[in-house]
Amino acid sequence: xxxxxxxxxxxxxxxxxxxxxxxxxxxxxxxxxxxxxxxxxxxxxxxxxxxxxxxxxxxxxxxxxxxxxxxxxxxxxxxxxxxxxxxxxxxxxxxxxxxxxxxxxxxxxxxxxxxxxxxxxxxxxxxxxxxxxxxxxxxxxxxxxxxxxxxxxxxxxxxxxxxxxxxxxxxxxxxxxxxxxxxxxxxxxxxxxxxxxxxxxxxxxxxxxxxxxxxxxxxxxxxxxxxxxxxxxxxxxxxxxxxxxxxxxxxxxxxxxxxxxxxxxxxxxxxxxxxxxxxxxxxxxxxxxxxxxxxxxxxxxxxxxxxxxxxxxxxxxxxxxxxxxxxxxxxxxxxxxxxxxxxxxxxxxxxxxxxxxx
Numbered sequence: 001x002x003x004x005x006x007x008x009x010x011x012x013x014x015x016x017x018x019x020x021x022x023x024x025x026x027x028x029x030x031x032x033x034x035x036x037x038x039x040x041x042x043x044x045x046x047x048x049x050x051x052x053x054x055x056x057x058x059x060x061x062x063x064x065x066x067x068x069x070x071x072x073x074x075x076x077x078x079x080x081x082x083x084x085x086x087x088x089x090x091x092x093x094x095x096x097x098x099x100x101x102x103x104x105x106x107x108x109x110x111x112x113x114x115x116x117x118x119x120x121x122x123x124x125x126x127x128x129x130x131x132x133x134x135x136x137x138x139x140x141x142x143x144x145x146x147x148x149x150x151x152x153x154x155x156x157x158x159x160x161x162x163x164x165x166x167x168x169x170x171x172x173x174x175x176x177x178x179x180x181x182x183x184x185x186x187x188x189x190x191x192x193x194x195x196x197x198x199x200x201x202x203x204x205x206x207x208x209x210x211x212x213x214x215x216x217x218x219x220x221x222x223x224x225x226x227x228x229x230x231x232x233x234x235x236x237x238x239x240x241x242x243x244x245x246x247x248x249x250x251x252x253x254x255x256x257x258x259x260x261x262x263x264x265x266x267x268x269x270x271x272x273x274x275x276x277x278x279x280x281x282x283x284x285x286x287x288x289x290x291x292x293x294x295x296x297x298x299x300x301x302x303x304x305x306x307x308x309x310x311x312x313x314x315x316x317x318x319x320x321x322x323x324x325x326x327x328x329x330x331x332x333x334x335x336x337x338x339x340x341x342x343x344x345x346x347x348x349x350x351x352x353x354x355x356x357x358x
Contacts, residue, residue, distance in 0.1 A: 005050075006044075006047045006048055006049040006050075007049075008022050008023065008049070010047060010049070011040065011043055011044045011047060011049045014043040014046075014047060015036075015039050015040045015042075015043040015044075016039075017036065017039075017040060021036065021040065022040050022044075025037045025040045025041065026044075062121075063118070063119050063120055063121040064093060064094050064095055064121060065094070065095055065096075065097060065118050065119070065120045065121060066089055066094050066095070066096050066097070066120055066121055066122050066123065066124065066304065067096070067097045067098075067099060067115040067118070067120050067123050067124075068081075068082055068085060068096055068097070068098050068099070068123075068124045068125070069099045069101055069108065069111060069112070069115075069123070069124075069125045069126065069127075070082065070098070070099075070100060070101065070126045071100075071101050071102070071103045071108075071126055071127075071128050072100065072102070072103055072220065073098075073100040075220075075247065075248060076247055076274065076276055077246075077247055077274050077291070077293075078126060080293050081126070081148065081149075081293060081296065081297055082096070082098055084293055084294055084296075084297030084298075085124060085297045085300060085301055087297075088297060088298060088301035088302075088305075089301065092301075092305060094121070097115060097118065097120075099111040099114075099115060101128055103128055103220065104128065105128050105129065105133075108127070108128050108133055109133065109134075109135065112133060112135050112136075113135070116139070120143060121143065121308045122143050122144040122145065122146070122304045122307055122308045123143060123144075123145050123146070123304075124145075124146050124148060124300050124301075124304055125145065125146070125147055125148070126147075126148050126149045126150060127147060127150045127151070129150070129191065129192070130150050130151040130191070130192060130193045131151075132147065132151070132154055132157060136157070137156075140156055140157065143308075144158075144303075144304055144306075144307025144308055145157060145158070146158045146159075146160060146300045146303050146304045146307070147159045147160070148160045148161070148296065148300050149161055149162075149194065149296075150192065150193070150194065151193055158303045158304075158307070160296055160299045160300045160303065160320075161194065161296075161319055161320070162194075162291055162292070162296070162319060162320045162321070162322050163319040163320065163321055163322065164193075164194045164195075164197035164198045164201065165197040165198070165200055165201035166201060166321065166322070167198055167201065167273075167289050167291075167322040168197065168198035168199060168200065168201030168202035168203075168205070168243070168245065169201035169202065169204065169205040170201075170205075170289065170322070170324055171202055171243045171271045171289055171324070172201070172202040172203070172204075172205035172206040172209070172211075172213075172243065173205050173209070174271065174287070174324060174326070174330065175206070175211075175241045175243070175269060175271065175330065176205070176206055176209035176210075176211055177209075178241075178269065178330060178334070179334055180211065180240045180241040180269060180334055181210065181211040181212065181240070181334075182211065182212060182213075182237070182239045182240050182241070183202070183206050183211055183212070183213040183214075183239055183240075183241050183242070183243060184213070184214055184215075184216065184229075184232070184239040184241070184242045184243070185199050185202055185203070185213055185214070185215045185216070185242075185243050185245065186215075186216055186218055186225070186229060186242060186243070186244040186245065186249040186250075186252060186253050187199055187215055187216070187217045187218070187245050187246075187249065188217070188218065188219060188220045188225070188245065188246045188248060188249050189217070189219065189220065190215075190217050195245055195246070198245040198273070199215055199245060202243055202245075203215075214232075214236070214239075216228060216229060216232045218249060218252055220246070220248050221248070221252075222248055222249075222251035222252045222255055223252075223255065224252075225248065225249055225251075225252025225253075225255075225256075226252045226253075226255035226256040226259065227256075228252075229252060229253060229256040230256050230259065230260070233256070233260070238262070238267070238268065239268065240268065240269060240334035241268065241269040241270070241271070241330075241334070242268055242269070242270050242271070243270075243271045244270070244271070244272050244273055245273050246273050246274070247272070247273055247274035247276070249273070250270075250272030250273055250274070250279075250286070250288070253270060253272075254270070254286075257270075263284070264284045264286070264329045265284050265328055265329050265330065265331055265332045266332055269287075269329060269330045269332065269334070270286060270287070270329045270330070271286075271287050271288065271289065271324075271329070271330060272286045272287070272288040272289070272329075273288060273289045273291075274288065274289070274290070274291055275288040275289070275290040275291075275325050279325075279327075280325075280327060284327075284328045284329055285327035285328050285329065286327055286329045287324065287325065287326050287327045287328075287329045287330040288324070288325050288327070289322050289323075289324055290322060290323045290324070290325055291320075291322050292320050292321070292322065292323070295320050296320060299320065
């Protein structure tokens with residue numbers, strides 16, 4: 001038999017206060033003396049009472065709930081983004097609900113429908129694809145929605161993203177200046193505009209410096225990605241440098257190189273994407289493009305907060321700038337006999353056509 005839920009009246013009786021006092025303790029609508037508030041919370045914890053946030057929102061007509069939807073909770077970029085937004089939300093008295101859409105459009109649709117039952121004040125979403133979820137076109141007049149990390153400027157929606165093309169160009173410029181002329185770009189999913197832009201920026205900049213590049217698309221799962229890279233290496237001359245355009249493809253590249261006993265920096269230079277503590281804790285620290293997570297989160301929350309308060313309703317797109325952390329994985333310059341070696345089998349112009357934005 002299911003355990004009966006503890007009511008607010010039971011908490012009030014146990015604490016010797018009114019139902020209104022218990023409500024004020026948990027809603028914050030009116031101040032309650034700290035000693036009395038602590039007593040209420042202690043009794044609520046003892047009894048196992050949980051606030052029904054959805055019901056509270058409906059009664060008050062004012063929601064303090066903000067859902068955050070991300071495609072993959074196992075990706076450190078998304079978990080870092082959630083943590084930073086949560087700090088902003090907590091400061092402003094909001095609670096967040098996190099939903100993992102599993103990189104699946106159907107799951108995304110179901111999550112959005114379920115979260116709307118909470119009567120949220122607004123929503124921050126990293127869509128599964130560059131396409132805005134269909135429900136949002138109907139919901140955008142009901143609540144503010146901020147899109148992060150996907151797509152380009154989408155009419156009627158606020159989009160917070162980084163300058164991906166510039167990030168790719170920075171990486172290629174750094175490698176070219178070290179003397180590299182053969183570059184392998186490891187992409188996760190070329191259907192995503194941001195990934196295509198990173199590749200485009202890198203290819204154009206590397207070509208401008210007299211180099212040649214190839215792109216291998218490996219998917220978002222590191223082990224599978226390592227296998228894809230391995231098959232590519234079996235069919236091609238080893239590049240002098242690799243640029244991995246996401247954190248997951250950085251792991252894929254490192255896994256593949258380790259399995260083949262190729263040393264980072266000595267055998268192949270490597271530039272990764274996103275910068276986490278493990279990248280600098282390795283025996284050979286990884287040079288990485290760092291996305292401004294704090295700025296992305298702050299921009300997304302500020303825009304959502306303004307929308308929730310009825311301010312600044314004009315849709316915006318904010319391309320933020322990435323930085324590079326130069327470390328030992330790109331310290332060694334290539335041997336001249338290697339850097340002038342065989343050109344890639346796929347011409348650079350064909351690669352450029354494949355990654356041109358739509």
